[in-house]
Amino acid sequence: MNAEKILTETKFYELEDEILLEGGKVLKNVEIAYETYGNLNKNKDNAILVCHALTADAHAAGYHSLEDKKPGWWDAMIGPNKALDTNKYFVISSNVLGGCKGTTGPCSINPETKTPWGHDFPVITIEDMVKVQKKLVDFFGIKKLIVIGGSMGGMQAIEWSIKYPDIVKTTIVIASTARLSAQAIAFNAVARNAIIQDKYFNGGNYYDNCNTPDYGLAIARMIGHITYLCEEAMHSKFGRDFKAAPSFDFGVDFQVESYLEYQGRIFVDRFDANSYLYITKALDYYDPITKFGTLENAFRQSDSRFLIISFDSDWLFTSEQSKELVNALIKAGRDVSYVELKSPCGHDAFLIEYENQTKIIKSFLKKDSPKTNIA
């Protein structure tokens, strides 16, 4: 671990162009929250775009202030000599469209009404998120891009490779899939129901109210956390341990209950219920297989090498789903490598198991080592 904290900051870029969304609607004045690490070289071909998962943000690495206790969400992977080596690469991380961490989303101000969008915000898709990210990448004048993402970030990486083959030459998809399983959609549906049924939800227009749908959002997060762990991880973390003596009422008794309750409680302070609805919907909708007939046809659009990583204990985005990606890439004649890492951490592994991921990604990226000096 580096002794000194690397300071980073979230910046903003407002798009001049309007964005035509998949759903047919048009979004104007879209703002993107982003961070960058390292420097772009003269040829503008040493860029890596990091795509985040459901609830993360642009702050992927470093610290915002020296007082910060926690660094960005993927700090173990981004920095000097790390998997995404900022001595070599210019790393970009941006908050997704529909998010609540600086990029335009349902909690942003609708320029026409001057009030928060709420449910007037159009339903967005993974394709839309990528379209917005492309504007940011173009703003930097980037000629060649490596795209990497875990979970929903992996879906964005897949979309990038299909949609922008001219610049995406390397794609890394971690703990992800081309489309969610029915089971994963089911969990998202329950999470959305928890939010929508909250008595303070008010049809999504709660921003000016004293009470917001915190219980619903917390339950949604609790469901999420169950799916991010696996039986083994839960057993080793909590077992059947009690917090204290059994209460003989319906309060929080078990350690696992306490964990979920805590995760739910802290989540409502940092996330917006509407964003959770919009982003999970985007996750559910993404399906390049239906769009292109087969996954193989989808990948025929790409001109990238691929690295696919899965974790054996991940039952939300399974190794089988990753193998489907690999098989389709082989059929499409693409250069693909695949590693299934052993991990007891379930889906969360992509955020935790950085040692093996670092080895794999560093090795895989050797071929991409940018040749020109940093500007």
Added chain:
Amino acid sequence: MNTEHITRQLNYEVVTGLIPTEARVLDLGCGDGTLFSKLINEKKITGVGIEINQDEVIKALDKGVAVIQGDIDEGLKQFPDAGFDYAILNQTLQAVEKPDLVVDEMLRVANKAIVSFPNFAYWKVRFYLFFKGKMPKSHALPYEWYNTPNIHLMTVNDFFEFCKKRNIKILKSAYLTRNKIRSGLLIKTITNFFTEEAIFVISK
């Protein structure tokens, strides 16, 4: 440099010599990617390796080899017909669950296949069994009977018969003993007796 290393080096030299420049190659059981990266450097080949062991996969990636973690015994269904010029199964045929199916699959996905295996009819192996009355061990067969991955040990003559029955053509052959290569003796029985490891190029 120990003898095992010399033999492995020799095997790699022979296999590299058998692969034409810029061929598209599938290397089954590619291990840490040593052979594949040699083929990339010396023969400018493209293609992919398959390896079951996670640590070996990581080492292969580090050598710049495209590698897919997977089990050959699960089949090569993901690979289209004739997508490769060569499929290589180096020192592994005796260790797969269904050698007949693996060879069929190799010749489906590639125009030609290279297989190599330790010859169980090598005179030292025969003598070991004959005099010691125990499962033979040598530097080509270093395992005990209870922990060997070599579940389908065979001889050069067995392989000839196997190919004949299945209408597989043997295009080229190389017979290795210690650090010497022979490209086939006139009398098959003698070849079978003196060969420690055999390498074949086959096609349908």
